[in-house]
Every structure is written in C-alpha cells, then in structure tokens.
Amino acid sequence: MTDMLGGLAPATFALALAITLFAGFVKGAVGFAMPLIMVSAFSAFLPPQMAVAGLILPTLVTNLSQAFRQGIPAAVETSMTYRRFLIGTVVFILVSAPLVTVIPKETFLLTLGLPITAFAALQLAGVPLALPIHHRTRAEWGLGILGGLYGGISGIWGPPLLVYLLSIRAPKTEAVRAQGVVFLIGAVALLIAHLRTGVANVHSLAFSAALVVPAVIGLALGYRLQDRLDPERFRRWTQVLLVLTGLNLVRQAITG
Structure with a gap:
C-alpha cells in the first residue's frame, strides 16, 4: 500500500489521482x-524522478487506446507516414534518459516552456508559422x-x-492518431x-499503476468532447492549451 501511494499521505495521493483524471x-x-x-x-509536491515515473504507465495505456482507435491498419499507416519522427524520438529518448538525475530542473523547464509558449501564442495571434x-x-x-x-x-515529448x-x-483525426502512435512508441522507449x-x-511503478484507472476514465470522458469538436476549434484549443502549459513551465522555472 505504501508503494502504491508513492510514499505520499492519502490526501496528497488523492490529489495525484485527481490531476491524472483531469489530464x-x-x-x-x-x-x-x-x-x-x-x-x-x-x-509541486513530488521529486522529479517520481513525477516522471508516475506518468509512464498511464501514458502507455491511454496511448494504446488513442493509437488504435481507428484500427490496426490506420495505426500502421500512420507509423510509416511519421516514421522519421518516431525514429528520432525513440533513439533520443534512450540517449537522454540517463541525464534525468543530472540536468538542473529549472533550466530544463525554461528551455521547454519558452519555445512552446512562443509558438502557440504566435499561432493564436494569426502569425503564419507553417513549415515550408x-x-x-x-x-x-x-x-x-x-x-x-x-x-x-x-x-514530455509531445510539444515538438x-x-x-x-x-x-x-x-x-490524423493528428490525434499520429499523437497516439508517437506517444505510445515513445512511452515504451521511456x-x-x-x-x-x-x-x-517496483516502488515508482506501483504508484504509476495506481494512476492508470483515473487516466482511462478521464480519457473516455474526453473522447466524448473530441468527437463533437470541429477541426478549426480543435486546432485553436490545441494552441490555447500549449500557451497555458508553456507558461506554467516557465513559471515553475522562475519560481523554482
């Protein structure tokens, strides 16, 4: 039971469950x-290594659903279409993972948050940033x-x-499936x-396993909303969420 709670007090563990449900x-x-x-x-309340470990199994399980929602053939086709991105992601997850205990947390959060925020904010402002x-x-x-x-x-390898x-x-539909495929294969590599x-x-993965249930429940509820979103609104929500998450990362880097 202690492992499942990640060494957290029950109230703090309940907060982790609620965050995962929302995510x-x-x-x-x-x-x-x-x-x-x-x-x-x-x-805000976990050591960086436990925070990373906690998301591994919920990410893996939910991306199984997202990647194969339109069937195996569609997922395989998407894998081939984005194969370069997949190869680059998987190889460099394996390369960079040993640095998790070395790189300063604040430095990493800042270098991730600033580009995300800038790109999405410019998109929301109507600045054309499409790659040639x-x-x-x-x-x-x-x-x-x-x-x-x-x-x-x-x-986190989604923003790029x-x-x-x-x-x-x-x-x-292609964008959501591509995210599922890339995130799934990346989660296995992670x-x-x-x-x-x-x-x-054993300790951190037990905690991660406990977060799978709220993650799956939240995913099912979110699917209902996704199916009713038109493409432009979907794209705009994506950009808004990028701005908010990027600003939050910058905030954490500055405040420590």
Missing part, C-alpha cells in the same frame, strides 16, 4: 497534454530528435510533434530507458 480528460478531448499536465502539477513543404523531412527529423531529448529527461502537426495542418536508469522501479 486524461484533456488528452481524450484534444489528443495530447497528459504528460505536460501531470509533470507540471506533480512537480520542401523542409518537411528535415523538420520531421529535427523535431523528432528534439522531442526525444526532452522526453527521456522529463517524460504538436508543432509539426500544426505546421503541416494535419486533419484532426519505460525501457528508465528501467535501466532505475527511475522506473
């Missing part, structure tokens, strides 16, 4: 942001590598993918990497 709902509605919400909220189509392959490799570098350390999907104006670093251990 699952947001993920179901817009297709991403579960790790962003969980890490940014958990960091002849640079698409280069951008896919570069953003995949960037996502992997951040992902191994923080458990979202930047890419927004830039190529991917249709809503689990493998942190089994090696020791961040994922």
Whole structure:
C-alpha cells in the first residue's frame, strides 16, 4: 500500500489521482497534454524522478487506446507516414534518459516552456508559422530528435510533434492518431530507458499503476468532447492549451 501511494499521505495521493483524471480528460478531448499536465502539477509536491515515473504507465495505456482507435491498419499507416519522427524520438529518448538525475530542473523547464509558449501564442495571434513543404523531412527529423531529448529527461515529448502537426495542418483525426502512435512508441522507449536508469522501479511503478484507472476514465470522458469538436476549434484549443502549459513551465522555472 505504501508503494502504491508513492510514499505520499492519502490526501496528497488523492490529489495525484485527481490531476491524472483531469489530464486524461484533456488528452481524450484534444489528443495530447497528459504528460505536460501531470509533470507540471506533480512537480509541486513530488521529486522529479517520481513525477516522471508516475506518468509512464498511464501514458502507455491511454496511448494504446488513442493509437488504435481507428484500427490496426490506420495505426500502421500512420507509423510509416511519421516514421522519421518516431525514429528520432525513440533513439533520443534512450540517449537522454540517463541525464534525468543530472540536468538542473529549472533550466530544463525554461528551455521547454519558452519555445512552446512562443509558438502557440504566435499561432493564436494569426502569425503564419507553417513549415515550408520542401523542409518537411528535415523538420520531421529535427523535431523528432528534439522531442526525444526532452522526453527521456522529463517524460514530455509531445510539444515538438504538436508543432509539426500544426505546421503541416494535419486533419484532426490524423493528428490525434499520429499523437497516439508517437506517444505510445515513445512511452515504451521511456519505460525501457528508465528501467535501466532505475527511475522506473517496483516502488515508482506501483504508484504509476495506481494512476492508470483515473487516466482511462478521464480519457473516455474526453473522447466524448473530441468527437463533437470541429477541426478549426480543435486546432485553436490545441494552441490555447500549449500557451497555458508553456507558461506554467516557465513559471515553475522562475519560481523554482
């Protein structure tokens, strides 16, 4: 029972469950942001390594649903379409994961939060930031590598993918499925990497397993909202959420 609570008092553990429920709902509605919400909220009362470990299993399980929601053939096709991004992400998750106990937390949060906030805010302001189509392959490799570098350390590799999907104006269903596929494969890589670093251990994974149930419940509730969103509103909600999560990361970096 102590392992499942992550060493937390029952009231604090209940807060972790509530945060995960909300993160699952947001993920179901817009297709991403579960790790962003969980890490940014958990960091207020958990050590960074426990915060990262806590999101591993909820991320893995919910992305199984998201990736295969339109069936196996669609997920396989998406994997091939975004294969460069996937390769870059997975390889550099494995490369950067050992740095989780070395890099200063404030430095990382700031370098992640500022680009996210700037990109999404400019999009909301109507500034065209779409990547030129002849640079698409280069951008896919570069953003995949960037996502992997951040992902191994923080458990967050979604923002670079979202930047890419927004830039190529991917249709809503394809964008959500692409996020599910990339996040699923990345979650497997993250689990493998942190089994090696020791961040994922019996104690932390028991805590992570306890968070799966509220994550799945929130995801199911969020799906109901996602199905009623039109593409433009979906894109705008994505941008608004990026701004809010980016500002929260910057706030944590500044306040320590």
